[in-house]
Amino acid sequence: MNMNDIIQTIAIYAIPVIFAITLHEAAHGYSAKLLGDDTAYQLGRVTLNPIKHIDPVGTLLIPTALYLATAGSFLFGYAKPVPVRFGNLNHPKRDMIWVALAGPGSNFFQAVLWGIAYILLLGNSVQERFFIEMCQAGILVNVVMFAFNLFPLPPLDGGRIMTGLLPWKWAVPFSRIEPYGFFVVLALVISGLISQYWMFPLMGASYWLIDIILVPLRMIFY
Secondary structure, eight states: OOHHHHHHHHHHHHHHHHHHHHHHHHHHHHHHHHTTOOHHHHTTOSSSOGGGTOOIIIIIIHHHHHHHHTTTSOOOOOOOOOOOOGGGSSSHHHHHHHHHHHHHHHHHHHHHHHHHHHHHHHHTTOOOHHHHHHHHHHHHHHHHHHHHHTSSSTTSHHHHHHHHHSOHHHHHHHHTTHHHHHHHHHHHHHHTHHIIIIIHHHHHHHHHHHHHHHHHHHHHHO
């Protein structure tokens, strides 16, 4: 991949990625505030300002370095986590599920919105490649974030959901995985196991559901 292709790809993906990360983290903070914990709100994290959610290393340095080093074949990164004091929630064990779901839920919603934009562009005979590919990138980025964050291992959102669903006698020891969970997840990503057995099946199901949701709009414009 030459430098022109790299610059073009970054330009296409920049806006979808910024929105995907920003709304994901803001959704966690907003849902926590609604359910009794305003920690993130007090710290200014319930905001659409992407600077508040970007981690210089995890959001910028690591993904860029991996993208350049692998010619775009491997990416991994993370945003600055939104602080949530689960003990402040109205019903901590139950509400942590909803707070965790809010992030991936916002990504699925965004994927649908990018799909709507894609259909509207094609339906109105807009052939500008940049905008078409940006919509496709928006769908892909958000489906990837949706599927990846639902992986049931702390500190990912899926791990918090699993902790909330498990009985207390299992939830407590399971939650203790969190300090090591990042390294386990990274190893699974590098090995390809998480892609083969989790990401691809869940992404396929997500695309199928998005297609179903968008059927009425496609019937109007196609």
